[in-house]
Amino acid sequence: MNSSRPVTIKDIARRFRCSPSTVSRALNDHPAINEDTRKNIQEYAKEVGYQRNEVSLSLLNKKTASLGVVVPTISNYYETAVIEGLHTVLQPMGYTLNICVTNENYLLEKEYLSKLLSNRTEGIFLSVSQETYDSGYYEHLESVIQRKTPLIFIDREYEDFETSRATVDDYHGAFAAVEHLITIGYKQIAHLKGPNGLTVSEQRLKGYIDCLKKYNMSVREELIINTNFKVESAIVPTKRLLELASPPDAIFGVNDQVAIGAMRVVKDKGLRIPQDVGLVGFDNSPISAYTFPSLTTVSRPGRKIGMEASRLFLNQVNASGDFLHESIVLPSELIIRESSLRTPQA
Amino acid sequence: MNSSRPVTIKDIARRFRCSPSTVSRALNDHPAINEDTRKNIQEYAKEVGYQRNEVSLSLLNKKTASLGVVVPTISNYYETAVIEGLHTVLQPMGYTLNICVTNENYLLEKEYLSKLLSNRTEGIFLSVSQETYDSGYYEHLESVIQRKTPLIFIDREYEDFETSRATVDDYHGAFAAVEHLITIGYKQIAHLKGPNGLTVSEQRLKGYIDCLKKYNMSVREELIINTNFKVESAIVPTKRLLELASPPDAIFGVNDQVAIGAMRVVKDKGLRIPQDVGLVGFDNSPISAYTFPSLTTVSRPGRKIGMEASRLFLNQVNASGDFLHESIVLPSELIIRESSLRTPQA
C-alpha cells in the first residue's frame, strides 16, 4: 500500500493545539471563532490539502446526497439522454448520480439495488432489466419500498407497483408511426418488435396492432418478428420478411437501430426506400437524420423524462407525511423524413 | 419526511437484550456465538429487513470500494465500451463504479474530482474534458496525486503527467486508414478532424499527415476541417470539401459519426461511394457495419481499454512501496468494408 492517510481535522487540531471542534468551526466559518484562528486554520488546511471526509458526515447526518440510476444499458441514445436529464436537474442540487448498468441481468440488478440501499442512497431511478421482467421477481424491489427509499420507474415499469413513474407514450407513438405509413399508402406493414415482456416492446406492438385494426387491415402474424433492439438483430428477420411470398411494403422498427439494420437489408435486396419499402424507426437518435435516405422515426423525449423523473423524486422527498405517487406520461412525436415519404397512393 | 429510520444493529440488540457486538458477530457468522443466538438474530434481522450500513463500515475501515469514472460523455460507443470493460473486471471484485459525465466542462470535472476525493473514492479513471485540455489547468489533478489516490488516464491524456494510462494507438490507426486509401488509389484525401487539442484528434491528424508525407502526397490545408465528433458537425465541412475547385476523392473521418455525416452529404451530391469518393471512419461502432455502403473504419478496443485500465489500477493498489506507473497502448485495427473498396487504380 502506498496511500498516505488523508489529513483529518484531528491532525490539524494537534498542529494548532486546539480541539477538533475549533477546527471544524473554523473551517465552516462559524461566527464564534476568532478571526485569526480561523484564518490560520483555513490557510493551513489549504496548504496540506485537507478535504472533508464526506463519509463521516454521511454517517452523522444520515444523508448521502447520492442517488442510484439503475439501467439495463447505456449504449443507447435514449438511456444516455435520460441520464443527461437527471443530471441536469440533480447535479446542481448537490446530488451525485450512481449509475449502475445491469446488462439486462436480474441478479446484477438485485445486487445493485441491495448495494445502493446499503450505501444509504437517497433515491433510486430504475428501468428494470429484461430478465427481471421475464422472471416476474420483484422481492428486490420490495426491500426498496420497505426502506421507504423513493423509487422512480423510468421507461420500463411494473404495471402493478406502487411507485412514481415517468414514461413515454410508446403506444401512441407507435400508433402514429403506423398510421402515417397507412396514410402514405403502404398496405402490408411489418413490425420488427422488441424483446417480449418489456413494456416498451409490448406498447409499441399494441400501437401497431390497434392501428392496423382501426384501418381494417389484417394483422399478419408472420409480419411480426422479434429483435433485441440491436442493429444486427434486424438482419435475419428482415431477410425473412422480404422472402415471404407476400412481402411487406413497409417496416416499422421498434427502434432506430433495428430500422437501420432493416434499411441495409432492403437496399442489399435492390429495393428502393421509400418507393418499394417504407421504413419507420423509433427514438430519433442523432444518426437517424443522416442515414440515406433519412429515417422517419418517433422522437422520445429522453432528456425530458430524466428531468420529470427528477421532479417526481424531489416531490416525494419534500412531501410531508403520506405521499401520493405520480405517473407522468410524456408524448412521443412522429418525425417524418425520407424513408417513408413516397408520393401517397390510394 | 416520510422515510422511516433503517433498522440498526443496536435496534436488534435491544430486542434481544444483548450487546451490539453479539449481534454483529451473529450476523457475520462469528464462531464464538451460540448457535441458537445466531439463528434467532439472523432470522429476526431478515424479518425486519436489516441491511448493513456500509457508510459506517467505510468510515471504520477507510475503505469505500468505490471508484470514480470521469468521462466527457457517455453518448459514444467507445466510452460506453470502456465503461463496460471497467465494469467487467471491477464489479465482480466488489467495486462500485461512480460514473461522472463532465460534458467536456472543466468546472464540472473539477467538482467531480473533488467530490470523489471527499467521498474517499479508492481510484479514479479519467478521460479529461476538452475544456480542461484547452485551459491547460491541472491543479484539480494535483490534489488527486497528492492524496495518492490511484489515477488512471483512459483515452485522452496529459502527456506530461505522472500516472498510469491506457490508450489506443490512434496514430497508427489513422496511418493505416490513410495508407489503405492510398493503396486503393485515392489521390486527394481529406480529413474531417476532431476538436483541437485533444490527444485523439491530434494523433489521428498526425497519422494522416505522416502517411501522406510518406507517400509523397501533398498535405492540403483546405482538406483538413474541424468537427466536434458529432454527426451533424460533419455536414457543413463535407459540403465545403465537395465544393472545392479540386475536391477530395476520399475522406477520412475522425470517427464513424462524422464519416456517416459525410456519407450522407456525398450521396446527396449524387456522388457514389466508393467509386467517386472513398470513406473511412474510426471506432467500428455497431452501426458502421450496416450503413449503405458499409463503412471502412478503424476499430478501437474500448472494452479492452477498460479492462487494461482496471488492471493498471489493481497493480497500483497491490503495489508495495514505490510504484512505477505504466503506459499501455493498445493497437487499433483497420476494418475494411465497402466504403473504400473500389477496384484499385494506379
Place this chain on the structure above:
DNA sequence: ATATTGAATGCAAACGTTTGAAAAAATTTC
C-alpha cells in the same frame, strides 16, 4: 471444594465530523 478450562457475551475504542451546552478566557462595567 477448588482450580482449570471453554464457551459465550460484553466493554470500550475506533473511524471523522458536527453541535449544543459548558467552561474558560478575555473584555467591559461599575
Place this chain on the structure above:
DNA sequence: GAAATTTTTTCAAACGTTTGCATTCAATAT
C-alpha cells in the same frame, strides 16, 4: 478590583459498525 458580560474554546455525545480484550458463567478436572 470584583462582578458582569462577551468572546472564544473545549467537552461529550452522536452516527453504525467491528474487534481485541476482558468478563461471566457453567462445565470439567483435580
